[in-house]
Amino acid sequence: MARTFRTLVCMAAALVFVCAAGGIAAADRAQTLYKQGLALKEQGKTDAAIAKLEEAVAEREDYALAWASLGHLYKKKQDYEKAIHAYEQAVKYRADDGVLWGNLGMAHYRAGQLDEAIVALEKACKLDPKNAEVQANLGAAKRQKGDAKGAITHLCRAHKLAPKDSKIANNLGIAFRVADKHVKAEKMFKRAIALDDSVPEYHFNLGAAYRRQEEYDLAIGEYEEAVKLDPKMSDAWYDLGVCYRANRDNEKAIQAFGSYLDLVKDSDPGAAKQVEREIQTLGGGKKKTLDKKKKRRKK
Numbered sequence: 001m002a003r004t005f006r007t008l009v010c011m012a013a014a015l016v017f018v019c020a021a022g023g024i025a026a027a028d029r030a031q032t033l034y035k036q037g038l039a040l041k042e043q044g045k046t047d048a049a050i051a052k053l054e055e056a057v058a059e060r061e062d063y064a065l066a067w068a069s070l071g072h073l074y075k076k077k078q079d080y081e082k083a084i085h086a087y088e089q090a091v092k093y094r095a096d097d098g099v100l101w102g103n104l105g106m107a108h109y110r111a112g113q114l115d116e117a118i119v120a121l122e123k124a125c126k127l128d129p130k131n132a133e134v135q136a137n138l139g140a141a142k143r144q145k146g147d148a149k150g151a152i153t154h155l156c157r158a159h160k161l162a163p164k165d166s167k168i169a170n171n172l173g174i175a176f177r178v179a180d181k182h183v184k185a186e187k188m189f190k191r192a193i194a195l196d197d198s199v200p201e202y203h204f205n206l207g208a209a210y211r212r213q214e215e216y217d218l219a220i221g222e223y224e225e226a227v228k229l230d231p232k233m234s235d236a237w238y239d240l241g242v243c244y245r246a247n248r249d250n251e252k253a254i255q256a257f258g259s260y261l262d263l264v265k266d267s268d269p270g271a272a273k274q275v276e277r278e279i280q281t282l283g284g285g286k287k288k289t290l291d292k293k294k295k296r297r298k299k
Contacts, residue, residue, distance in 0.1 A: 027059075027060055029059045030056045030059035030060035033056035033066075034056040034063065036052045037052035037056060037066070037069060038069065040052060041073065046076060046077060050070065053066050053070045053073070057070070057089070063093075064093040065090075067086050068087065068090040070086035071084075071087040071104075072103070075106075078110070083110075084104065084108060084113075087100060087103050087104035087107055090103075090104075098125075098127030098128030098134065099124070099128070099131075101121070101123045101127060102124035102131065102133070102137065104120040105117045105119075105120030105123075105124060105134075105138070106137055109121075109137070109140075109141055115145075118145065121137055121138040121141055122138060125138055129157075132162035132168065133158070133162075135158035135161065136154070136158035136165075138154045139151045139153070139154035139157075140155075140171055143174065143175050148179040149179070152176065152179060155171055156172065166195035166199065166202070167192075169188050169191040169195060170199075170201065172188045173185045173186075173187075173191075176188060177212075182209050182212050185205075186206065186209040186213075189205045189206035189209055198229065200226040200229035200233055200236070201226075203222045203225040204233065204235065207219045207223040207226060207236070207239060207240075211239060216243045220240065223237075223239055223240040224240065231259075232263060234263040237256050237260035237263065238257070238260040241256035241260060244256055253282055254283070257275050257284075258279065258284070261279070
């Protein structure tokens with residue numbers, strides 16, 4: 001009887017050893033597959049990298065880093081549902097990682113799931129309150145949700161943490177504009193331009209802030225800079241026409257509206273018809289406007 005008991009104990013010990021060895025082997029295989037996936041990712045072979053990483057998490061379900069890398073790659077492919085699933089698995093096993101929660105939040109945001117995005121981004125902010133990017137992303141999500149006050153709160157925090165980030169300054173300006181705080185919006189758009197004057201959107205936004213305050217000369221200067229940087233920025237051409245019209249400079253208004261018309265006539269027939277009527281009201285016409293533009297190009 002004692003001999004039988006000793007035999008059973010030995011067999012159980014052997015089984016535990018085999019299981020442990022199997023677990024170690026699976027972890028080793030998962031790590032190898034993970035490294036192969038990262039190498040393929042660096043080579044730009046996204047689909048092949050995804051396949052390896054999927055194998056890695058199949059070997060080891062709690063491999064948070066592999067899940068996170070899968071999330072990045074699926075997000076790059078704009079497959080946001082799969083990205084969300086991958087990030088959800090990652091935070092399941094690394095629940096105290098603010099960066100992962102932030103990534104999950106932005107995957108939800110890109111998928112148009114604002115409520116879920118805000119929940120995840122708020123979790124990220126609690127875990128890592130000094131992360132300017134996460135604060136800014138939460139602010140952007142709250143603005144999209146219609147919470148201007150919340151947007152301003154988080155974007156102000158982000159701007160304080162990263163005062164030299166032009167994108168954050170611009171987004172804070174947008175939040176102020178949504179809240180009808182145009183003077184503060186103007187200040188932030190100026191700040192964004194001071195940090196990087198090569199972004200046409202920043203000049204457009206400052207122009208819009210001036211236009212809302214009926215400072216048309218200042219608005220015209222910013223809109224002209226915007227279309228200089230991006231001649232295909234249709235909204236800037238339209239607003240430029242509006243400002244010239246407000247200044248009673250009908251000829252330049254016709255020219256600006258004509259540039260807008262050229263850009264939208266194929267993609268937005270309704271807008272094209274509307275601006276054609278505006279050009280006619282100003283004493284111009286579609287053919288006349290286009291002829292003037294051709295003459296300018298020849299010169």
